[in-house]
Amino acid sequence: MAIRTIKHPLNLFILALFGLILLSLQLMSSATQESSHLSEIYSLLLLINTVGTVVLLCLVGMNVYSLIRHTRKKEAGSSLTMRMVSLFVVIALAPATLVFYFSVQFLHKNIDSWFNVEIDRAMEDALELSQASLEQRMHWHLTQTEQLSHSLQNLPDSQATVELDFMRQSSGALEMTLFSSQKRIIAFSSVNPTDIIPKQPDDHVWSQLKQEQNYIALDTLPDDTMVIWVVMIIPDVTPKYLQVLYKVPIRIADLADSIEFASKRYNEMHFLRDSLKISFSLALSLVLLLSLLAAIWVAFISIRNIVAPVKELVKGTKAVAAGDYAQQLPVMSQDDLGFLVESFNQMTLRIAQSRDEAKHASLEVEEQRSYLESILGNVTAGVMSFEADFTIRTTNQAAYRILHCQESCFVGKTLTLLALEFPSLGDLFNSMQGLIEQADDIWQQRVAFLGANGRQELLCRGTPLFSQEGGRVGAVVVFDDLTDLIQAQKNSAWGEVARRLAHEIKNPLTPIQLAAERLQHKLAKELDPASADILQRSTRTIVQQVEAMKRMVDDFAEYARPSKKQVEHLNLQDLVQDLLLLYNNTTTQISFISDFNGSAVMVYADPVSMRQVLHNLLKNAQEAMENGGLIEVKLSRVQKNNADYVELGIYDHGSGINAEQIEKIFDPYMTTKPRGTGLGLAIVKKIIEEHGGLIWIDSFYTQGAGFIIQLPLT
């Protein structure tokens, strides 16, 4: 697993975002100043900051939601993050709230302190004073105009302009205009010679003049000069109107302006008092919210960054606990946590190495074991190992093959138990246990027993096993099946005997027979009848015995002669049924039972030899029952070592075979009959073995003699 690196989250983008938010806050704060040109974009700034707050709120909300979800799922590091975030929020919120509360308090009190009754009154008084001052001046100018109007009474229109000029200069007025009763200009005089159009009274002024004799007001000219505007009726035959504009002295005008401006500002502020409070509180709240939310968001990112290695460590530890030692965590910093992560990585690396070594070693051991097992499995000798309590620990395939048992059925069982489970092997197991018990060193012993497939003789070699402390921990027994070997030796010896007999005995027999016949032929005529009779009987006896000896020698020759077989595919069932017909007579009855239900039982065999085998066995059976009886013949299918065999059983109801005879019944010259040569069964066995089959006496059959022939099926 490659070591990853984690990107630092506080990148330039976030810093720039915070910068923008800060700038926006600063601008908004400046915008609340009336004079600032930022005032125009105040609403926009407020909106931007609000949107910024909402965005941050969403970000924080998403983080909180994700954290809660992770905590519920009990994900690694989530509870630590939760604790740290909660702690940070509490620590950040408490002072911020306090500062906010006192700031708002201070702000409100400060704004309130701008206003009080004294200042209110002072402002009102100042305004009133300036108004009074102006009113006094207006009153004075009204009186002055009244006097002027008297001097204009009855003045012809032609002189009016000159008179107006004179009067304007003497009175110090800015402009003087004389209107006719139809509101037409009669005369006009201005301090500014470029002015050619006088100020025109509007409808409002004319309507007031109808009700009262004069109109007086303060006014400002387009160039912002403050003037006192007087319009008065000149009582005459046809009334005229005099309009005079007096300039308010600059000093008084400035003072009045100043007072008006101050009053305006003060009133405005007074009105905006609550709005200002709301506005400042809003700005303050936004600052607090923005900074708090930003701080919490950054805290989330930072804490996640801090917790990341812990989270990775927890995940890594869980993986290691689950057996995954390939964990390599990213090293994000060079601090203590980084050191911890590095140590973790080293630890997992070492564990992985040790595990690999252990695995390698165990693989080697396993290889060795399987190698040994395969050797044991392939040796022809049976091998069994025992615990100290004679429980079988291992057994190779050869052992099962030799003992004709299913594989793996011995392991984990004691010899005593096995002796009960397999009665045919009971003798073997009992003698084996005795031998192991007695032996202190390597031992060797031939053990013969009557197994399921007849007599077997094993050569057992055993050795006790000792622990390093010297205690006995078990034993190993190796055994070979000597049955076939011994039989072969026996057969070979008998063959030799037979060959010699044939050679040594048969040769003198013909001269003996010829000599005896010649004796009788020559002497019969010369002897008296009594002697001739004796001679004839003796000669006949000699000839008969020689004939018998010849037959016996022929049998031996037959037994010893290497077989000349002509094997072919043969239906054993047909052969058996053919032969049975010959033996089925009045005294002997034969029952035939077959598993094959008439289907062909094909074996690869020489028909002549097989006929002889059946013939010998049936004749034996018939001879065993001199007074007649039942012969049972059974054909059945068996499976051994993954191969199909046919078993032919021939059972008679005769005298049976003694236990002592069973061992030697197939040896030559072994006979229980008075006239038998003792070669019948030996030949049968020889033929069967030459066909790759087996013959044995069914030891479980007790009503007579039972022979079982086993031949491989093709």
Added chain:
Amino acid sequence: MHAWANSNKKVLRTASPLKDWQSYFFPLCLLILSGFFSTETYASDFSAQIKDASVYSQDGWYLLDADIDHILSPVAKDAIQSSIPLNWCLKIQVKQERYFHDKTLVNINYRYRIRYHALLNTYSVSNISTNMVKKYASLSEALDALSRIRELKVLKVSALKKDKRYKVAIKLKLNKEQLPAPLRPVAYLSADWDLSSDWYLWQLEQ
């Protein structure tokens, strides 16, 4: 003289048929703010009422006569008294009716300002476009003068085609963005400052 019959007039109080996103932009955005402050559901008790309006042709021009009732809330009156100027805008739009999207022919904004002069104890109404200032002794006089709009030039008669249909819409709007900055958030949220009228719409008959 009044060639344009005043039938077929209707007042749309629900939504503006005209594209005037700016008038909704800030209030909408400030509605977000309202999440942080308690808001009242405000009725437009103090909205200006357009009582009557008509357009007629005279000397080759279409002229507008309108009677608008300014209903100022006590707070707004107080603001004027405290020397805070109120900026108004009379919006006049003439649109040619089309199948998909109406074509705007005229979009006039007449801006004027009412303010109080403490020293002179007068109320002045200044036309921002023409810089004309008129003074009144009382607020009601000033408002009365404003409520009568007479012979306002809208567009030339030649600008309209005989075979097309046109509609005229007017609205009086208080420009809240020209209030002092601290007052603006309050003005957007409070019913006391909801002084603008609804759109007044009618079919222009040639």
